[in-house]
Amino acid sequence: MNTRAGVLASVMALSLMGTAVPAGAQELSEHAVRSFMEYAWSLTPQQFSKPDGSVIVIDKNKKSEVEVPLDVARDVIKAGRLSAHAQICDLRDDQVLNHRAMMRREEAKKKWTQQNLVYISQLHLTTVMLLTGRIKLVEKEGDKEVVVDEKKEPAQTCSDEQRKKVKEMIAAYVAASPPPNFAAAEQPPAAGAPVATGSTSVPETTIKKN
Incomplete structure (x- = not known):
């Protein structure tokens, strides 16, 4: 499976809207996670x-x-x-609470470096952007690139029933996480994201995939 097909399959595997299946019920394949x-x-x-x-320095090597x-x-x-x-x-408030709860869970493990925490938050943000249509995959002269686009998000619908279910799922996730005063140090948000929100409000950027 090529990279483009792999990511599309991954996004489909994460689909929630229009279903009544809890977020944890649809297990992601190893290939989807690695994508x-x-x-x-x-x-x-x-x-x-x-x-x-x-400043947190990340060695890309x-x-x-x-x-x-x-x-x-x-x-x-x-x-x-869930944030997506x-x-x-x-x-929006639930989205913020969900992202913060996820970061507190990882901080509570007391095993990650600051670099790991930046990556964890970036993985969360990347998932949100993929599911809300903010990441595009383009090919230029045979090379694949990831494009983050600031343009208006594609219209997606959410029924009252779906909205209620998402709120319930996030409330349960937050309730099962460490309390807000757990971490003494402030968590590092993903690059380009407002502090601890998981928002996809980022400038248009093109980053070549290694």
């Missing part, structure tokens, strides 16, 4: 400036040290799916 991880890595910056002015294990990535992608559907349903 999302690859694009998240392509969009991960070489350095990230935190709100306090400190040490991919294996920055990426997280497959099972962790799968959980992050599932959280990203919260965005589709115009549940």
Whole structure:
């Protein structure tokens, strides 16, 4: 399966709208998870400036040290799916709560470096952008590139029933996560995203996929 087909299949595997299946019920294949991880890595910056002015440097030659294990990535992608559907349903506050809860879960493990946490947040953001149509895959002279587009998102519908279900799923996810005052240090958001929101409001950027 080529890269383009792989990502399209991955997005289809993450589809939620129009179904009554809980987010965790549709297990993602290893191929689907790795596809999302690859694009998240392509969009991960070489350095990230935190709100306090400190800088987190990410060595793009040490991919294996920055990426997280497959099972962790799968959980992050599932959280990203919930955030994406919260965005589709115009549940912005719930989207923020979902992203923050996901980051607190990972911080609670006390095993990740700052670089790992930036990647985790970027994987979440990449999932949201893929599911809301903010990432395009283009080919230029045989080379595949990831394009993040600031243009208006494609119209997607959300019924009252779907909106209610997404709110319930996020509420349950947040309730099962560490409380907001768990982490003493502020979590690093993904590059281009407002602090801890998981928003897809980013400038148009073209990043060549390695």
